[in-house]
Amino acid sequence: MSEKTVRLAVIGVSGIGQLHLENVAKLDKVELAAVCDVVPERARAAGERYGCPAYTDSDALLRDRICEAVLICTPHYTHTTIGIAALESGHHVLVEKPISVHKADCERLIAAHKRAAHRDERLIFAAMFNQRTDPHYRTIRQLVDEGVLGDFIRVSWIITDWFRTQTYYDSGSWRATWAGEGGGVLLNQSPHQLDLFQWICGMPSRVWSVCSLGKRHAIEVEDEVTAYFEYPNGCTGVFVTSTGEAPGTNRFEIAAENGRLVLEDGRLTFAHNAVPVTEFLRTSKEAFAKPDVEVETFDIEGHGGQHLAILENFADAILEGAGLIAPAEEGVHSVELANAMLYASLTCAPVDLPLDSVAFERELKKLVENSTFAKAVEKEV
Amino acid sequence: MSEKTVRLAVIGVSGIGQLHLENVAKLDKVELAAVCDVVPERARAAGERYGCPAYTDSDALLRDRICEAVLICTPHYTHTTIGIAALESGHHVLVEKPISVHKADCERLIAAHKRAAHRDERLIFAAMFNQRTDPHYRTIRQLVDEGVLGDFIRVSWIITDWFRTQTYYDSGSWRATWAGEGGGVLLNQSPHQLDLFQWICGMPSRVWSVCSLGKRHAIEVEDEVTAYFEYPNGCTGVFVTSTGEAPGTNRFEIAAENGRLVLEDGRLTFAHNAVPVTEFLRTSKEAFAKPDVEVETFDIEGHGGQHLAILENFADAILEGAGLIAPAEEGVHSVELANAMLYASLTCAPVDLPLDSVAFERELKKLVENSTFAKAVEKEV
Numbered sequence: 001m002s003e004k005t006v007r008l009a010v011i012g013v014s015g016i017g018q019l020h021l022e023n024v025a026k027l028d029k030v031e032l033a034a035v036c037d038v039v040p041e042r043a044r045a046a047g048e049r050y051g052c053p054a055y056t057d058s059d060a061l062l063r064d065r066i067c068e069a070v071l072i073c074t075p076h077y078t079h080t081t082i083g084i085a086a087l088e089s090g091h092h093v094l095v096e097k098p099i100s101v102h103k104a105d106c107e108r109l110i111a112a113h114k115r116a117a118h119r120d121e122r123l124i125f126a127a128m129f130n131q132r133t134d135p136h137y138r139t140i141r142q143l144v145d146e147g148v149l150g151d152f153i154r155v156s157w158i159i160t161d162w163f164r165t166q167t168y169y170d171s172g173s174w175r176a177t178w179a180g181e182g183g184g185v186l187l188n189q190s191p192h193q194l195d196l197f198q199w200i201c202g203m204p205s206r207v208w209s210v211c212s213l214g215k216r217h218a219i220e221v222e223d224e225v226t227a228y229f230e231y232p233n234g235c236t237g238v239f240v241t242s243t244g245e246a247p248g249t250n251r252f253e254i255a256a257e258n259g260r261l262v263l264e265d266g267r268l269t270f271a272h273n274a275v276p277v278t279e280f281l282r283t284s285k286e287a288f289a290k291p292d293v294e295v296e297t298f299d300i301e302g303h304g305g306q307h308l309a310i311l312e313n314f315a316d317a318i319l320e321g322a323g324l325i326a327p328a329e330e331g332v333h334s335v336e337l338a339n340a341m342l343y344a345s346l347t348c349a350p351v352d353l354p355l356d357s358v359a360f361e362r363e364l365k366k367l368v369e370n371s372t373f374a375k376a377v378e379k380e381v
Numbered sequence: 382m383s384e385k386t387v388r389l390a391v392i393g394v395s396g397i398g399q400l401h402l403e404n405v406a407k408l409d410k411v412e413l414a415a416v417c418d419v420v421p422e423r424a425r426a427a428g429e430r431y432g433c434p435a436y437t438d439s440d441a442l443l444r445d446r447i448c449e450a451v452l453i454c455t456p457h458y459t460h461t462t463i464g465i466a467a468l469e470s471g472h473h474v475l476v477e478k479p480i481s482v483h484k485a486d487c488e489r490l491i492a493a494h495k496r497a498a499h500r501d502e503r504l505i506f507a508a509m510f511n512q513r514t515d516p517h518y519r520t521i522r523q524l525v526d527e528g529v530l531g532d533f534i535r536v537s538w539i540i541t542d543w544f545r546t547q548t549y550y551d552s553g554s555w556r557a558t559w560a561g562e563g564g565g566v567l568l569n570q571s572p573h574q575l576d577l578f579q580w581i582c583g584m585p586s587r588v589w590s591v592c593s594l595g596k597r598h599a600i601e602v603e604d605e606v607t608a609y610f611e612y613p614n615g616c617t618g619v620f621v622t623s624t625g626e627a628p629g630t631n632r633f634e635i636a637a638e639n640g641r642l643v644l645e646d647g648r649l650t651f652a653h654n655a656v657p658v659t660e661f662l663r664t665s666k667e668a669f670a671k672p673d674v675e676v677e678t679f680d681i682e683g684h685g686g687q688h689l690a691i692l693e694n695f696a697d698a699i700l701e702g703a704g705l706i707a708p709a710e711e712g713v714h715s716v717e718l719a720n721a722m723l724y725a726s727l728t729c730a731p732v733d734l735p736l737d738s739v740a741f742e743r744e745l746k747k748l749v750e751n752s753t754f755a756k757a758v759e760k761e762v
Contacts, residue, residue: 168668287549
């Protein structure tokens, strides 16, 4: 072990929590201080396996001050409640995506961090947006930051390769319910793409969407979404996602003044215009001409450090003040996009951003209260 | 010259009309009987070049019974008026796309054909949907017809490589005006894709759309469109088109029960699922499994006979009773789609199909009457 380590507790040890436990074991700079899970046998098994105390109550864990940091990978609603409790008790927090189920909860969570940071400005609050470590997206973000693409004209992300079986949805009583998860593909599978979308393209000013509820699966939440975005500069956007088709598509495209960038099947290309679109359009004397293009294909290997890299960055931020790859505050944007898409669909009207978080929370509560869906859970996993 | 020929007049000899004149000269079975253009010098030049009578008035041409068939490639609104006159006077008609500007005009034109066919059932009425001859689309249509794809889940066509300069729009006073052309990219550039879309995927039952008017160019009609379609079986669709981006995209995608088909950059691939999506989704005992896929890439050369093939097929229909590749009656669908997209955008509401053709015509007339756009035409071409 290195000299300085972060004493970390993992809260929620099923599903993705198991991956995080394995990653903690890989990092010398992180020491597993405890595990916590509401299901006693899961907590005990993880504690035995990793040789650390096991809790079933996160409040007790926080009260015991057994760790200085927590990684929260519980069902979505409790990201907010456990996150606030952890921050208020002075713990560094790394939270799984989405940081909360809805924007109002994001605001509460972020406010808790602000208050806590007022007492300890070195308190770290990060989100598990592991795909921000993927060199494909980092390259795109860099091209955008350097102005290589120029102003955006049209953006599109078709991310429909999130196929899930009915067995998946039947694997947990909280899954794909308004009360338990607060949403479907927009909150569970797509937050990564929604985060990258806003990270690279910024936030739209208007959202319109059709979210189909339980269309392909026996669930009550959305499993198929088509959305239209408008950005402040007039750029348009399309976002399509689904857990009900296979093999599905993952294609991210940016049409910009200086050319067209496409990422699909791990292949990133940029068709570079010799003259920016609008300049050419206005000045060319020919009716059918187009700017000359030169196509560049980027040679990118692998998908970066992913979850392990985010965890290490979190530790480095605590130990050495390193800048965060994914500050949790930025997690509100993907939630706001997901909420706005659902809200637009429920109200059959375009939604102007910023989203009215109070109005959306009210709408979501109605869905929870009016839910009549009886979940058929074969086996809690 | 072969024994039997079709004596054809070409009405409208600028733009695409010039290509048609060249094609007529290539076909032994078609004899150019006359040319016609409202611009006298254009008519005269074409008549001299091809050694045939030149008219400036299509009514006079039809009255003279100098030909048995006409090819109409005039500005859009006159497809209807000249088309009706030609059919009523017993001429076979091949009409450029769109067959009319709006659905009510399509209905008038088709009714004229019905009446004329009542007198002469061998009267041929065809539309210049030349892209139906492209082996890429013919292969897709065949796969669909043979049931290889199975039920559609999601379809998408991003066709944004219709880039046009301002010089293009300034090249004719009728171009890109409500009064002269009745629309923009949906009526002029995209009818081919809209026809193929409905030819392959059928007609949606609901359309929602944002059409941006004069967004990228100094014009009054739409030059950028994003639309969302819903089909009777629940399939969703996206259609995106633009004349304001470069290099642009042409990607047609069908996600179906039996796999995913993609046509882009002339490359047609089909990822074939070993088990249909819905069956796998419902029966798999695994949470994260997907059907196995086998990817087939089709070896397709060239783009088919295009305009020349449609012209020859028209002649064969007249001479030998050959089946039409593109019966003009089917041309109403692409117009209805274009109209529905514009109507949905103008009324900020989804449009259920079949479209109310009277209501749309009223809306279009309002656009014509309220137009204040002063067209800057540098040189009429």
